[in-house]
Amino acid sequence: MGHARSYNVYYQSIRKDKLNQIFHNTKQLLLRIELLTNTNEHIPRNGNSKERRKYEQNIVSWMEDSVASTCASCCKSFGLSRRKHHCRLHGSVICNQCSQFLSFSIARCIIDSNISSTSTTNSLAIQQLINLKSVTLSTIINDESNEDYLRICMSCAQCLHNYHHQMCFKNIPKDEIFHHYEKIVQAQNEYNHFHPTYLAIIDSLLSGDTKYQIVDAQRAYRQLNVHYDKIDSISKHIAALADKCLNINENDTTSKNRYATICRNIRTYSVQVLQNFSISTKRIPSEDDIKKAQDEKKRLDNERMTRTILTIPGINLNSLEISEKLEPFIQQYHQVTQFLEQAKSAGRDDEVRLLESNLKELAQAMSIIHQN
Ligand SMILES: [Zn+2]
Ligand SMILES: [Zn+2]
Known part of the structure; x- marks a missing residue:
């Protein structure tokens, strides 16, 4: 202190x-x-x-x-x-x-x-x-x-x-305008701060991920709208002050004009900010679009899984459906395969040997579950 x-x-x-x-x-x-x-x-x-x-x-x-x-x-x-x-x-x-x-x-x-x-x-x-x-x-x-x-x-x-x-600006009462203007800037900052979260939710929904639901996007959208509306209403209020010219000498037309200009400029600025918000804020996707994205993701996941299964020794895809018990193993197998690729291209030999033996163990475990 x-x-x-x-x-x-x-x-x-x-x-x-x-x-x-x-x-x-x-x-x-x-x-x-x-x-x-x-x-x-x-x-x-x-x-x-x-x-x-x-x-x-x-x-x-x-x-x-x-x-x-x-x-x-x-x-x-x-x-x-x-x-x-x-x-x-x-x-x-x-x-x-x-x-x-x-x-x-x-x-x-x-x-x-x-x-x-x-x-x-x-x-x-x-x-x-x-x-x-x-x-x-x-x-x-x-x-x-x-x-x-x-x-x-x-x-x-x-x-x-x-x-x-x-x-x-000596003769212009600025306190009231600045007080409101600060609120606009604050709302703008809060909008900008929260905007990436909203976009991340939308992107996640459109990628078929099930981490978020459509209600999450709706809630986030409402939150953004609170700031949007605040900027809109406060700047309209300031624009309305332009014609009142409170506390300025009746005969001081220069100061009156400047006061009015500041008020209108703030509204113009705010309208631009709101327009930018509208452009950069994606719409919430429809239930249909989200369903389509999820189906597409499932299809790609299945494809990937099949490709992985084909590389596992001892597992025969033709004989029977892959049991649910095997699924987590196959996911893991796929992941380890990717790590192995990375380790190989980076020349990390110790890691390559370790990952290769991991794969072998995984394949053996799967083979046992598969046969039961
Ligand atoms: Zn000089
Ligand atoms: Zn010079």
């Missing part, structure tokens, strides 16, 4: 440090963006001019080109085909492929996302930030219509994305 507690305290202190660090880093990035995207007329805007570069380096000191032989992001070596560039937000040297281009307008709305924004196009634009494919520098500079960009590295982009994401 004491151990667990002290470990917990240790973990919490690390977590707190980590969160503080992230908070500090993010605040620093936002401040830098604020300065770098300032469109005051006295500030040079051309991404390539000497004045602009000087302005940028005043805000963020750049790593020396000579110090970096590999890209800070992908670790590939620089050369003629891989030129050096700088992340404008923290000065590291990166290659063009690892560069993200943050437009001034997106940058501004990330800074402003703390203030509740009502524009949905803004959040769409930011959504694109993280999906943004690196655009070659030339297309940005040559295209007159293109607005100003900041070249940034992947980790800075990720940091901004996380920050924006947090801000987007």
Whole structure:
């Protein structure tokens, strides 16, 4: 107990440090963006001019080109085909492929996302930030219509994305949704956990095995259905919450829309999960199919038995029916024959000799029972 507690305290202190660090880093990035995207007329805007570069380096000191032989992001070596560039937000040297281009307008709305924004196009634009494919520098500079960009590295982009994401959901009451969502995940886990057992019962029935009965399959199916229905009903309940938007400020349409989107996404996700369940869950076979499988298995067993009998010295199949007393011996004889095959092919000579003498004893025993 004491151990667990002290470990917990240790973990919490690390977590707190980590969160503080992230908070500090993010605040620093936002401040830098604020300065770098300032469109005051006295500030040079051309991404390539000497004045602009000087302005940028005043805000963020750049790593020396000579110090970096590999890209800070992908670790590939620089050369003629891989030129050096700088992340404008923290000065590291990166290659063009690892560069993200943050437009001034997106940058501004990330800074402003703390203030509740009502524009949905803004959040769409930011959504694109993280999906943004690196655009070659030339297309940005040559295209007159293109607005100003900041070249940034992947980790800075990720940091901004996380920050924006947090801000987007700041005003949304998540507790109720998450409480229900957890129940869905739990039901999903229980379904997945029990699913193999159900499949094993079905496979056993279809193989003609008599280990399980059809009622076992029906019981297992009902058990799976409990979880299935739970996922279905809870996710419907969440979807219905979408239109209610409990505890959100009446005028905060952005938060309302996001809340509704989360609710509907959970329902969509759940429907997909249920569809997958339906596809992967075999039906219970009919009594007829099970009977057919059992008959087929019996036929194959008999065939195998006959083949085995033919190899046993001293037993004559033609003379009379094989008595029930002999059956277990023949099964055993067949098994030992198989072990013998394996031992022979693996070259285990001692085992081969032992199994051969077992077979002889079995044959003698059977011969005596057969004659009586
Ligand atoms: Zn790179
Ligand atoms: Zn960076």
